[in-house]
Amino acid sequence: MDTFLTYTALGLVVGAIYAIAASGLVLTYTTSGIFNFAHGAQAMIGAFTFYQARVVWELPTWLALVVVLGVLGPGMGWLLHTLIMRRLRDTEIVTRVVVTVAVLLGLVSLSQWVWNPQEGRVPPMLFGADSTVDLLGVTLRYHQVLCVVIAAAIAVALWWLFNRTRIGVLMRAAVDDPELLKLSGHDPDRISASAWMIGSTLAVLAGVLVTPVMGGTLEANALTLLVVDAFAAALFGRLRSIPLTFVGAVVLGLGSTYLVGYAPAEWTWVGNFQRALPMVVLFVVLLLLPHERLRGTATRSRERYQTPPLPRAALWAVACVIGLVAFGGLISEARVGTLLVGLSFAVIALSVVLLTGYAGELNLAPLGFAAVATLVAYHVGSDATAADPRLSLTGLVAGVAVAAITGALVALPALRLRGLYLALATLAFSGIVSAMLLRDTTPRTLFGHTFVIFPNGNILMPPLEVGPLDLADATTFLWVLSTLFATLGLGVVALRNSSYGRRLAAMKDSPAAAAMLGQRLMVLKLGVFALSTGIAGLGGIFMSMAVVSVSAETFGFTVSLSLVMLTVVCGIGYVSGALVAGLIAGAGITSLQLVLGDIALTHPEYRDTFDIVHHLLLVATALVGIGVANGPSGFLHDVFERQRGLARVPFVRWGGAAVQVALLLAAYAGLLGPALLLFVSVVLWSLLPAVATAWAPDRARPLPLELEGITTPNTLALRQRIDRELRIETEAGHARA
Amino acid sequence: MTGHPPALELVGAHAAYGDIEVLHGVDLRVPAGAVVALLGPNGAGKSTTMKVLNGQVPLTAGRLRLAGRDVTGISAVAAADLGVCTIPEGRGVFANLTVRENLLVSAGRRATLTQMEEAAYARFPRLGDRRNQLAGSMSGGEQQMLALSRALGTHPSVLLLDELSMGLAPMVVTEMYAVVAGLAAEGITVLLAEQFARIVLPFADTAVLMVNGRVVRTGAPADLEEALSTTYLGG
Numbered sequence: 001m002d003t004f005l006t007y008t009a010l011g012l013v014v015g016a017i018y019a020i021a022a023s024g025l026v027l028t029y030t031t032s033g034i035f036n037f038a039h040g041a042q043a044m045i046g047a048f049t050f051y052q053a054r055v056v057w058e059l060p061t062w063l064a065l066v067v068v069l070g071v072l073g074p075g076m077g078w079l080l081h082t083l084i085m086r087r088l089r090d091t092e093i094v095t096r097v098v099v100t101v102a103v104l105l106g107l108v109s110l111s112q113w114v115w116n117p118q119e120g121r122v123p124p125m126l127f128g129a130d131s132t133v134d135l136l137g138v139t140l141r142y143h144q145v146l147c148v149v150i151a152a153a154i155a156v157a158l159w160w161l162f163n164r165t166r167i168g169v170l171m172r173a174a175v176d177d178p179e180l181l182k183l184s185g186h187d188p189d190r191i192s193a194s195a196w197m198i199g200s201t202l203a204v205l206a207g208v209l210v211t212p213v214m215g216g217t218l219e220a221n222a223l224t225l226l227v228v229d230a231f232a233a234a235l236f237g238r239l240r241s242i243p244l245t246f247v248g249a250v251v252l253g254l255g256s257t258y259l260v261g262y263a264p265a266e267w268t269w270v271g272n273f274q275r276a277l278p279m280v281v282l283f284v285v286l287l288l289l290p291h292e293r294l295r296g297t298a299t300r301s302r303e304r305y306q307t308p309p310l311p312r313a314a315l316w317a318v319a320c321v322i323g324l325v326a327f328g329g330l331i332s333e334a335r336v337g338t339l340l341v342g343l344s345f346a347v348i349a350l351s352v353v354l355l356t357g358y359a360g361e362l363n364l365a366p367l368g369f370a371a372v373a374t375l376v377a378y379h380v381g382s383d384a385t386a387a388d389p390r391l392s393l394t395g396l397v398a399g400v401a402v403a404a405i406t407g408a409l410v411a412l413p414a415l416r417l418r419g420l421y422l423a424l425a426t427l428a429f430s431g432i433v434s435a436m437l438l439r440d441t442t443p444r445t446l447f448g449h450t451f452v453i454f455p456n457g458n459i460l461m462p463p464l465e466v467g468p469l470d471l472a473d474a475t476t477f478l479w480v481l482s483t484l485f486a487t488l489g490l491g492v493v494a495l496r497n498s499s500y501g502r503r504l505a506a507m508k509d510s511p512a513a514a515a516m517l518g519q520r521l522m523v524l525k526l527g528v529f530a531l532s533t534g535i536a537g538l539g540g541i542f543m544s545m546a547v548v549s550v551s552a553e554t555f556g557f558t559v560s561l562s563l564v565m566l567t568v569v570c571g572i573g574y575v576s577g578a579l580v581a582g583l584i585a586g587a588g589i590t591s592l593q594l595v596l597g598d599i600a601l602t603h604p605e606y607r608d609t610f611d612i613v614h615h616l617l618l619v620a621t622a623l624v625g626i627g628v629a630n631g632p633s634g635f636l637h638d639v640f641e642r643q644r645g646l647a648r649v650p651f652v653r654w655g656g657a658a659v660q661v662a663l664l665l666a667a668y669a670g671l672l673g674p675a676l677l678l679f680v681s682v683v684l685w686s687l688l689p690a691v692a693t694a695w696a697p698d699r700a701r702p703l704p705l706e707l708e709g710i711t712t713p714n715t716l717a718l719r720q721r722i723d724r725e726l727r728i729e730t731e732a733g734h735a736r737a
Numbered sequence: 738m739t740g741h742p743p744a745l746e747l748v749g750a751h752a753a754y755g756d757i758e759v760l761h762g763v764d765l766r767v768p769a770g771a772v773v774a775l776l777g778p779n780g781a782g783k784s785t786t787m788k789v790l791n792g793q794v795p796l797t798a799g800r801l802r803l804a805g806r807d808v809t810g811i812s813a814v815a816a817a818d819l820g821v822c823t824i825p826e827g828r829g830v831f832a833n834l835t836v837r838e839n840l841l842v843s844a845g846r847r848a849t850l851t852q853m854e855e856a857a858y859a860r861f862p863r864l865g866d867r868r869n870q871l872a873g874s875m876s877g878g879e880q881q882m883l884a885l886s887r888a889l890g891t892h893p894s895v896l897l898l899d900e901l902s903m904g905l906a907p908m909v910v911t912e913m914y915a916v917v918a919g920l921a922a923e924g925i926t927v928l929l930a931e932q933f934a935r936i937v938l939p940f941a942d943t944a945v946l947m948v949n950g951r952v953v954r955t956g957a958p959a960d961l962e963e964a965l966s967t968t969y970l971g972g
């Protein structure tokens with residue numbers, strides 16, 4: 001009985017922490033319509049700052065609390081709202097998700113810069129660890145009791161705020177229709193700002209309370225993820241109801257302590273399962289959520305993409321393969337390995353383009369599916385006992401097939417979910433994969449086979465061998481992988497231009513209208529989900545072969561989130577967006593760090609400077625993600641807009657291409673190194689539109705389609721072009737064909 | 738000319754959405770206490786004119802005056818504070834708030850919730866029965882009543898109504914316009930945009946006809962009826 005009471009009390013304390021974290025999340029979601037992935041990172045910053053104030057600066061506890069809860073919390077909320085969240089109006093969910101994810105990544109790298117992660121920091125309990133109280137024979141520390149009391153107080157206060165105060169009603173009105181709120185004489189910006197200030201203070205409060213309860217030292221990533229676990233609690237209340245959120249938090253807290261306390265000893269997987277528990281609960285809650293009504297009204301969003309016609313895409317595909325292989329010939333074999341990792345990331349990013357860019361569904365964890373594919377391919381397609389093992393085609397196919405099927409299975413029950421809920425389901429899935437599969441290092445017996453799912457937490461992925469193609473050779477690998485990417489990219493463009501692609505676009509724009517037109521949304525969604533996770537799996541297997549030695553971290557959820565973020569930054573509606581994002585995520589950042597590391601080795605006196613540059617680089621990546629709020633179509637979209645003017649000045653365009661080839665030849669002749677080549681090429685193509693404008697000012701300036709024919713003569717050729725761009729099949733068009 | 742300046746005045750107003758100009762020099766005077774009908778075909782720029790008057794869309798050229806004061810460049814919040822009350826096109830309610838909460842929001846700084854509730858439920862008893870229902874789950878007519886209630890308790894100086902009749906049954910339209918007539922009788926200046934001129938002709942003192950972002954005629958409502966039918970029929 002005593003142990004039962006102890007477990008219950010401890011479970012309630014843990015639940016209280018979840019409740020505090022989740023209530024802040026619910027508050028910002030109901031009052032701004034933005035699901036704040038960075039909530040955990042804000043809690044983490046709060047925890048570190050409290051430590052800094054209390055332990056390093058030795059301020060009295062009350063003063064440290066004032067600094068953290070009175071200044072840092074509201075200040076951070078106000079800054080976030082004013083600088084970032086305010087700009088997210090009229091954007092699609094993926095943009096909102098990516099921006100808050102970028103804030104998360106930025107805050108984590110910022111904290112690791114300020115607080116060296118190598119030092120251990122043990123945060124103090126409020127009232128100290130020695131002040132205890134006995135309740136029904138259970139000894140609890142003041143700090144633990146305080147957590148429960150605060151959670152209860154917050155529950156009451158938030159309920160009162162939402163239902164009984166004017167500001168609470170105004171906050172909800174601000175999400176509903178900010179324009180209408182203005183017409184009533186209220187400034188929606190000021191109202192949302194106060195909501196963010198309260199939400200951020202709740203996050204910081206959770207951060208201060210949590211580590212002493214969970215034990216251990218302050219750790220940026222762990223703290224950030226802990227609040228991700230609170231998502232499950234928030235989902236209990238559909239991100240709206242505070243009381244249900246608290247129920248969810250208590251279920252989670254009790255569940256995890258009872259699991260530790262009462263699971264039989266022979267269940268070796270319980271440790272992993274306990275880690276995965278919040279994600280499992282999140283997944284189950286998502287499945288049981290009541291039906292969401294289809295959204296009928298079209299929302300005006302600011303994202304715009306154009307898909308190229310197939311012949312042009314084919315031209316680019318060939319240019320892409322030639323360019324990649326030519327560049328691969330210039331760099332050392334070790335660097336080719338990095339390039340290969342980048343290209344496999346590009347394949348994974350392609351799955352995001354198909355799913356999110358074209359179909360408007362979200363998968364935040366493509367690498368979770370990559371992990372599944374890798375594991376299956378490894379177990380099916382390679383012989384670990386061989387001296388020089390190779391991966392068989394069967395393994396590759398099996399891996400891709402299982403990834404596709406898993407994708408469909410994850411999506412199947414989640415099909416009626418849309419947007420954010422589906423995104424969270426994929427996140428939960430990847431959490432379960434990394435906690436249950438990628439940590440499972442004990443032997444298991446299945447169908448009479450005994451094997452270890454993830455031996456030693458690390459597997460060496462053998463290269464693929466199909467007939468004469470042996471990917472152990474880096475050049476062959478590069479050929480195969482760039483051809484694979486180009487082919488898949490072309491296929492994706494062809495798919496978008498087909499009637500299937502138009503159905504996907506219709507589903508993205510208005511599911512209700514698409515359903516009314518007799519489209520089977522289920523089949524459509526399931527198909528595109530399976531296709532996209534299959535591609536992610538394929539990319540994942542190639543990535544594992546390129547990395548060679550993979551561990552759980554390779555497929556971590558921050559890696560997934562960074563990749564999705566970069567794809568959106570580059571342009572999630574474009575195949576080229578996937579290419580650039582993959583190269584940056586898989587190769588760009590690594591290469592820059594390698595280069596910096598080399599210089600730091602040869603010039604030890606600059607070490608500190610390079611250390612700063614290294615951190616700046618990480619923070620800058622996040623800042624770029626935050627910039628998406630301003631240009632949600634991605635930066636490649638702007639590049640294409642500018643390059644479009646070039647088409648009217650062919651002389652400059654072909655001149656540019658000639659200079660590019662000349663540069664490549666010069667590089668082969670050893671006149672300039674690969675890094676310089678890249679740099680000069682980028683400069684060349686960004687300057688070309690300016691050259692074209694100078695050359696032929698009236699022709700090079702692209703005109704918005706809406707103004708064609710209004711400020712310029714309305715000719716037959718123009719009307720045909722508009723029909724073509726809008727893909728309207730007219731009689732004139734048929735006559736031409 | 739009386740000594741009173743017009744309640745609303747636009748002089749040579751130009752406005753644009755992005756690169757595309759929609760109002761090409763609109764001149765409009767709404768005398769204090771008058772009911773003016775703004776008529777015109779789809780896309781003429783009636784709603785845009787309304788949005789210019791309440792500060793939602795900025796002017797790119799020209800001037801805006803409220804009661805003789807030059808307020809060009811005013812924000813929507815400030816205009817609402819000056820007593821410009823807008824019932825926008827479509828549903829002018831917060832769908833995820835209850836009827837009471839809607840009234841609480843629209844009370845703004847000019848009235849208390851109790852005043853708002855009294856005024857609204859007295860005029861539209863159906864709203865009183867549904868005070869705790871989500872506004873989004875009410876019928877279109879009930880939502881429009883709720884939207885119009887905003888003008889009832891707050892004593893605005895100017896009331897802008899954009900297509901009050903949109904999607905409503907004729908009986909409800911009549912009921913709504915009876916309320917508007919009541920407000921006008923209290924001395925509130927009203928500017929209303931309508932597609933269907935006949936509905937508003939009995940109330941309006943003056944009618945203004947807009948076509949393609951310009952005011953093409955101003956006159957007594959009856960005189961404009963004829964011009965109107967030729968405009969609609971593509972004359």
Ligand SMILES: Nc1ncnc2c1ncn2[C@@H]1O[C@H](COP(=O)(O)OP(=O)(O)OP(=O)(O)O)[C@@H](O)[C@H]1O
Nearest residue numbers: 754759777778779780781782783784785786826932
């Ligand atoms: N948000 C917007 N973005 C771009 N163009 C717009 C926007 N709103 C209106 N327009 C354009 O401005 C022009 C005038 O629109 P407005 O809504 O003012 O017309 P209206 O007279 O109210 O028409 P209706 O009777 O159909 O309501 C139209 O050509 C319309 O396409």
Ligand SMILES: [Mg+2]
Nearest residue numbers: 783784826900
């Ligand atoms: Mg209109």
